[in-house]
Amino acid sequence: MKDRILELLKTNQDSFISGQRISLELGVSRAAIWKYINALKDEGYEFESSSKIGYRLTSVPDLLTQEEVADKIKNNRIGKSIIHFNTIDSTNIKAKELAANGAEDGTVIISEEQTAGKGRLGRHWISPKNKGIWMSIILRPHINPMYASRVTLIGAAAVFKAVESQGIRTLIKWPNDIVLNGKKVCGILTEMSAELNRIHYLVIGIGINANVDDIDFPEEIKTSATSLKIESGHPIDRKSLTAEILNNFEILYDKFLSDSSIKDSVAICRENSVLLGKEIRIINNGKETEAKALDINDDGELVVVHPDGTTGVVFSGEVSMRGLYGYV
Ligand code: BTX
Secondary structure (H helix, E strand, O other), X not given: OHHHHHHHHHHOOOOOEOHHHHHHHHOOOHHHHHHHHHHHHHOOOEEEEEOOOEEEEEEOOOOOOHHHHHHHOOOOOOOOOEEEEOOEOOHHHHHHHHHHOOOOOOOEEEEOOEOOOEOHHHOEOOOXXXXXXXXXXXXXXXXXXXXXXXXXXXHHHHHHHHHXXXXXXXXXXXXXXXXXOOEEEEEEEEEEEEOOOOEEEEEEEEEEOOOOOHHHOOHHHOOOEOOHHHHHOOOOOHHHHHHHHHHHHHXXXXXXXXXXXXXXXXXXXXXXXXXXXXXXXXXXXXXXEEEEEEEEOOOOOEEXXXXXXXXXXXXXXXXXXXXXXXXX
């Protein structure tokens, strides 16, 4: 009911709506309306109200709640249900817990802040309050677990397209980073629970430094991390960007489910890659090798040429590049 009252007030933001009208339209008592309005106030919504003329919504909070993002989502599944937190340890941890307890395919967990945001290999992801998009998508694809990592490239392509729609051109660092002016602006962490030939669920965690300020980054990552706001010089509409990512994600993900192909996502990652043509270092299982990045093939693998002239593919792992994140 709270959602419906809010919707009614949002569609009539230019005028007051009387308590009587809300009561009649939604079949709710005047006392209950007052209770819901107070609950909305607690969430950061502001109203003008008068016992004679009713209520008018004057300001909405900059929060990534279901109420604030849902009207921009065009999807059938991804993001139809958004579970929002003000603070949490990690949206990936929460998503895995909910998925293990039966949460539906497409459920999205968003938090305004993470106190123990996770990067890959146990690393930490800085997630300051109200300044980024820290979210995880629960997926239940009927695919062979060996193809699960392809979802990371779908995520990267979806983030690229969404950020581009806001007028900012980023580059994709295969397989899981988005960079802007040589610094990391987004990271993706895909986790899985599976048997040998069946996936229970996948969780794709996306962290985007939307409005993060320089001061929020600890000293050790100041030279390697940036935000869309820092680079573009203007604040980012986090609600639209969140919805755009989820909208783009569903289009690319549905394509993948229909024919197991990630060609469209790969094309986006290839055309906007920061790595291709560059000398790189590959770190896999603690072993470091040098190579030149040639291509991303249609299966999403990185094609490289080794110093001895032989070519090979890299399925996963750490890749670093001269001049990016200060690597020399
Ligand atoms: P990664 O291991 O590639 O990157 C982590 C490294 O990046 C850190 O060790 C640090 O050097 C640097 N770093 C930490 N925080 C930031 C930041 N905010 N911006 C730029 N660089 C940073 C990448 O891992 C995957 C990150 C996924 C984060 C999302 S947020 C929502 C979801 N929930 C969760 O716990 N993780 C994911």
